[in-house]
Amino acid sequence: MRSVLQASAKKRGLVLDPRTKLLLLVTVAVFVLGGAGGEALRWATPCLCAVSLALLITAGKYKTAAVCVAIYVLMDTLQRSFGGRTEGIVNFLLLASAGILTRFLPSIITGAYVVSTTTVSEFSAAMRRMHISERLVIPLSVMFRFFPTIGDEFSHINAAMRMRGVSLGGGNAGKMVEYRLVPLLFCSVKIGEELSAAALTRGLGADVKRTNVCEIGFHAQDVAVLILCIAPYVYLILNAVGVL
């Protein structure tokens, strides 16, 4: 058991507390994706992106990191070199797709890092430390565990339906949505039932305080990331108060 834990800890590289990761995710969403603070906080964007990317690399996700960087560089180059030279619909498509991809990539990188390095038990341990109600923690952890499942099932259903000609080019376009959603719902419901049976055997429904083996806590690396995450908020508040 111990070796298993060590192996996973080693594979995950720099171990951060789940709470730090969540703060990083929210910060990236608010400042990079949501653009809070406007131009004044432009400096925060590259810092946060660099941290997320570095964390993703320490977690050993070289391929994901490389693909994200490649897309970012490609889109940025396209935007810079052709943005002013094209016109009309081409310009519109180019700028919109480049703008959207470059805007969403940092969040995707951070999200990929958080999801791929946080186990469900770590997540619920962190949530419990923050005294968040079980009623919110259980649905949230089920949901995050469920997203990959949905993607997986959907790609299988999609393949089956394409084979039967239920696709855009297959002449049954009208049935496309129904023939994909209904099987997806069926298998999701079944998986959900299995999940609740498994969770009940682990005492999820019982009125007792559950224990958790995950050791979470803040270390030096957490403090560094936390300071970086809090800085933009402090700047925003100081700016609002009028000090800066």
Added chain:
Amino acid sequence: MKTNKLNGKDLINVGVFSAIYAVIVIALAMLGYIPIFMPLLALIGPIFGGIPFMLFLTRVKKFGMILMMSVIMGILMLLTGMGYYSILVGIISGWIAEMVYKSGDYRSTKKAVLTSGVFSLWIWGNFIPLFTNITGYFSTRQDFGQAYIDALTRLMPLWMCPTLLVAAFVGGILGGLLGRAVLKKHFIKAGIA
């Protein structure tokens, strides 16, 4: 055994259906990058979301599940950079939806369709920044290109604000009806609705 407290199974159901609902809404939201689809999202999202939502409602027998799903949608929207308005709207609309479905004793299908309409109002929260602060919204989105910004600004005059709220409600009702039809056609027969 029959208590009003939510147990593990209920909470897991909330998680599972929130995940399906979120995937559908977020996948549709990608259409929003074609400006004309942006306002239409308030209508399309709830229509397709209605199918899982109606199936979800067949599992709801206790107070709190709809509200929780609504709050979770708000949290997800915050994480995907749509701002915090959806959480605020979601808490209110989710609570009303909860009341509506409760008044039908968690059984009435007519009330379920209405619940779907009220629940869908959370999606309106995503559009609020476009009306309260459109220059601020776009000041950080200059890289989308001026053509996109102009097109979207033209599509979003102030009267669109209440229109979108109504559109979300109508979308939810249509989605509820669609969901009910799909339930009848597939799920009741199979015994999982």
